[in-house]
Amino acid sequence: MTERAWRNWYLVPYGIWLVLFVIAPIVFLLYESFLDIDGHWTVANYEKVLTPIYLKMMAYSFWYAFLITLVSLLIGYPTAYWLTKTRHKQLWLLLLILPMWVNLLLKVYAFLGLFGTYGLANALLQTLGVGPRQLLFTDFSFVFVSVYIFIPFMVLPIFNALEELPPSLIDAARDLGASAWTTFRRVVFPLTLGGVKAGCQAVFIPALSLFMITRLVAGNRVITLGTAIEQHFLVTQDWGMGATIAVVLMAAMAVIVVLTGTGRKEGSR
Amino acid sequence: MKRTHWWGRVYLLIVFAVMYTPIVYLMYYSFNSGGAMHDFQSFTLEWYRDVLSDDRLLMIVLNTLVIALLSAAIATILGVIGALAIYYVKRQRTKNALLALNNVLIVSPDVIIGASFLLLFTVAGIKLGFTSVLLSHIAFSVPIVVLMVLPKLEEMSPTLIDAARDLGAGPWQVLSSVVLPFLAPSIWAGFFMALTYSLDDFAVTFFVTGNGFSTLSVEIYSRARQGISLSINALSTLLFLFTMLLVIGYYVLSQKGGRMYGIGGRK
Amino acid sequence: MNGEEIIRFERVTKEYDGMVVLDDVSFAMERGKFYTLLGPSGCGKTTILRLIAGFIEPTQGTIYFHGKPIHHVPPNKRQVNTVFQDYALFPHLDVFENVAFGLRIKKMKEADIRQKVSEALRFVNLEGYERRRIQEMSGGQRQRVAIARAIVNEPEVLLLDEPLSALDLKLRTEMQYELRELQRRLGITFIFVTHDQEEALAMSDYIFVLNKGKIQQFGTPKEIYDEPINRFVADFIGESNILSGRMIEDFLVEFTGKRFECVDRGFAPNEPVDVVIRPEDLELVAPGDGQIVIRVDSLLFRGVHYEICGYDENGNEWLVHSTKKAEVGETVGLRFEPEAIHVMRVEREDEGA
Secondary structure, three states: OOHHHHHHHHHHHHHHHHHHHHHHHHHHHHHHOOEOOOOOEOOHHHHHHOOHHHHHHHHHHHHHHHHHHHHHHHHHHHHHHHHOOOOOHHHHHHHHHHHHHOOHHHHHHHHHHHOOOOOHHHHHHHHOOOOOOOOOOOHHHHHHHHHHHHHHHHHHHHHHHHHHOOHHHHHHHHHOOOOHHHHHHHHHHHHOHHHHHHHHHHHHHHHHOOOHHHHHHOOOOOOOHHHHHHHHHHHOOOHHHHHHHHHHHHHHHHHHHHHOOOOOOOOOO | OOOOOHHHHHHHHHHHHHHHHHHHHHHHHOOEOOOOOOOOOOEOOHHHHHHHHOHHHHHHHHHHHHHHHHHHHHHHHHHHHHHHHHHHOOOHHHHHHHHHHHHHHHHOOHHHHHHHHHHHHHHHOOOOOHHHHHHHHHHHHHHHHHHHHHHHHHHOOHHHHHHHHHOOOOHHHHHHHHHHHHHHHHHHHHHHHHHHHHHHOOHHHHHHOOOOOOOHHHHHHHHHOOOOOHHHHHHHHHHHHHHHHHHHHHHHHHHHHHHHHHHOOOO | OOOOEEEEEEEEEEEEOOEEEEEEEEEEEEOOOEEEEEOOOOOOHHHHHHHHHOOOOOOEEEEEEOOEEOOOOOHHHOOEEEEOOOOOOOOOOEHHHHHHHHHHHOOOOHHHHHHHHHHHHHHOOOOOOOOOEHHHOOHHHHHHHHHHHHHOOOOOEEEEEOOOOOOOHHHHHHHHHHHHHHHHHHOOEEEEEEOOHHHHHHHOOEEEEEEOOEEEEEEOHHHHHHOOOOHHHHHHHOOOEEEEEEEEEOOEEEEOOEEEEOOOOOOOOOEEEEEEEOHHHOEEEOHHHOOEEEEEEEEEEOOOOEEEEEEEOOOOEEEEEEOOOOOOOOEEEEEOOHHHOEEEEOOOOOOOO
16 A cells, blocks of 8 residues: 555544534534424524523623633632742642542532531631521532632643743843833733633633533522523423524634634643 | 742642642541531441442443543544544645544533534434443544644654655554654553543533433432432542542553653564 | 766656756766765755655656666665654664664564674664663764664665754764765765765765756866856855956956966857855965955954955955964955966856756
8 A cells, every 4th residue: 555545544534533523413403403392494493592581691601601711810820820930840730630630520519518508618607707608509609619620721721831931031021121020911921821812712611501510509590501502402302492502602612712713722621 | 940939839728728628528528427518427438338339330330431441442543543644634724624623522512512412313313322422432532632642743753754664664664663652652641631531521421321321420410419418429539549540540651651662662 | 987877867857836946957876986965955955865765756857776767666665775864763762773673674583683783883883872762862872873773774875864964063073084984884875965065075975066956066076176167166165256257268367357367268258257266275465466455354363274354446355264364454465376266157047057
């Protein structure tokens, strides 16, 4: 067999995977979105998506995803920054990655206990004199748990961007008379913007479509697009409507991916 | 090396304390005889006994492991082939198009992947259960492997392949004795990544699992929805220990990787 | 050509996406000689190497190996081995396995492999390094491993693609001697690619000077240095003074407005020419004794000699290598022998080698 024949052969199995599991599902999703619950052709699903109920749900989804991303960034950037300055960098990094290996649902489940009426969080609040509060099934717990889940995905790309920054650049900025803060603002932060973007993308997109965290700790109160899709597919069996929301969500996400540059970053799930 | 300011260290300590509190909390109460995640009463191994005597649960653990290992292995093979396919595509536009398609499943949310796979299996007439879960896990792991292997491939000097051909290697020998050994560390990394994604996946599995078949994530979800049960805590402690073993194994492998393939180069 | 021909290019052209990198090139090479392909980057020298190795195929023309066309013979079936610019050593194999790679492909017996590999390593002075990892070797050592890996296959032709460019100056000079010595001992054809004219002059039996996909000049190092065929070769092969002039008649040439006796002939009367005078052929004398008078503009001490730069009354720049010192701003005379003047035809666009 010639060299070229080999190279073309590689495309066959990979191409089959692409067609079956990337292209076909999208096509089916699009097709299904034009069917009503009895399998007849309709555009009613799209009309329904534009009603206030769904528009409000969409707004909610985006607002919470934005909030989760913002909080993750605000906590994550300093974490990444100080991580690069610690002496046992690799050990700290390992400690950061380790919770990522714990099953997501177990972490969410832990908060059922932590945030419970008699849990650790309320015990802390009580010693501070704030008294027991309803934490579970609130917006606060939803955002807190989501940030908890996603923060490593924010820290890692920023950490990598900071690590790739040549130290001589910081020396150069200091040498040219910039203060530590100016150096950070004018040199370090702009140069790590790629990592920030990657991190935001890795948090925002999954945050848009969360449904298990919603179901478990937000008590179905925060109805996000993810919850709606799951509801339609697995509970009400209105696949057409579920597919329509999925299509709208995908379109929104495509816009985000284009706006924040390419999607060539790992760990965005 | 520059020292961290004290507030930097305090900040990191707080972050890491918060990161580990839920995990420690879970494990701590797995030994509580009180039956709730508060008011520790006395030490007991009752919940562990529960877990280990639960045949259904053990079956599910076995299922999860089989799915993870099988899907990771198959996805690794497919992913390496995919990375080679993309690497050898000459036209930049075709290459970019392939990469964009490759990344669709990585940037798509799990819910959409799950829903669309559910549609796919329904249309294709595949019964929901072991097969559909296995296929789904293979499908979403392939692009991860591609992304792990491709950069290493691009990093490989093209003269390395020229050199092998120059020394008499045919296409198969170039692949087996130069390219694959060179890629070995990234292939292992891809395999482990696929393994973790499979073990960790809940949403996609939840959609395509059907009635008769379950994985750990799905099982934990349905149990957690019914409220707190300390056997979940016991299970999570066991899983955490298992994960630690995996991580350590991975690190040992990746440290040794270079050496191992340095010795075993003969065919 | 008196020796046995080993490689012949006949009107070979190579294009990449419509870009001509090798333009209708023909030449032949003999067995057992040291050839150098010399030229600036992008001149086509590496393309010739890759064509011989078989990594690429010519767009037009034929390449002969021992008188037979070798198209469609894949690189792994050619009696040719390459030492790559970045060495291309396999990072996952140790020194021994790198050198043994080609032999293992040939399914040679283990005992023979051992013997041949240690022989090859001895040849490049790397005995005892068999089990070292490539990452543990220095640049010069990697270079030797790459050479050992190539010669262990007993190729008829060894291709060397700028193999010394990654080494520092001292090591490079050392390796030049070693490579030349190695070629003599092996007695096979070496084809060496470089952009360093000193390297080419020091090592080669024959040099091909290339530019823009064409062979500009072929000859021994001395021929090329002493009788450059055109302005490009003269400029590329060493520092020179190149002036425009006119050939009045045989043995008489005019430049800088003066007429000089020379040793060249065979030009049309009053044909425009380029004149080359090497800086080391110019002698520093008192202004009254000089054929040319220059005003010294700058001076650099180069160790063996001074490098003096100045301008004559017509504004031409002159470069002089002299063991005598001159002061900046001083006026000095320059003397030179008729043999020092090299007259070249002026290059026209359509004129090849």
